[in-house]
Amino acid sequence: MDYRGRFCCSADEMLGCGYFDDWVQAMSSHFGFSSNHNRLIGLDVEWNPNTQRNAPRNPVATLQLCQGENCLVYQILHAPYIPRSLVDFLRSRNNMFVGAGIEADAQKLLEDYNLHVTNCMDLRMLAEHVLVDYSSCLSLFSLSSLIMKFPISRS
Numbered sequence: 001m002d003y004r005g006r007f008c009c010s011a012d013e014m015l016g017c018g019y020f021d022d023w024v025q026a027m028s029s030h031f032g033f034s035s036n037h038n039r040l041i042g043l044d045v046e047w048n049p050n051t052q053r054n055a056p057r058n059p060v061a062t063l064q065l066c067q068g069e070n071c072l073v074y075q076i077l078h079a080p081y082i083p084r085s086l087v088d089f090l091r092s093r094n095n096m097f098v099g100a101g102i103e104a105d106a107q108k109l110l111e112d113y114n115l116h117v118t119n120c121m122d123l124r125m126l127a128e129h130v131l132v133d134y135s136s137c138l139s140l141f142s143l144s145s146l147i148m149k150f151p152i153s154r155s
Helices: 011-016 019-032 084-091 102-113 123-130 140-148
Strands: 005-008 039-047 060-067 070-074 095-099 120-122
Touching: 019 039, 019 070, 019 084, 039 102, 060 102, 084 095, 095 102, 102 120, 120 123
Parallel strands: 005 070, 039 095, 095 120
Antiparallel strands: 039 060, 060 070
């Protein structure tokens, strides 16, 4: 399978057809990385907001992973089970997971699905050391717009 570009399907389709395992395998062996190099993997999670005051947070609904142009949007909330390949991929020390507020995202995955994300780096912390115009409250959307010098569509 060729995973160039975005890739998305329902959790049942992904598990039933082996797409998820194939994607993880492709990302694990892609780009000629040897086992002593970290692959940079973008990670983000989404969940439905809670409309009731003081109600607990809804569980993570969507897990987004991206390596270069190879992106996967996984509807984890509707998955009948968590594939072993996902558990191993998130725990691999050969992967460096990056994002804005990634520690909170990793904590949500741990609390909701007992998934451990190893090797996390918050891009806002890196930006604080590199950018002059940096504000620590920037979102990934705002941070990418600042670095790329033009507005980015959220769609």
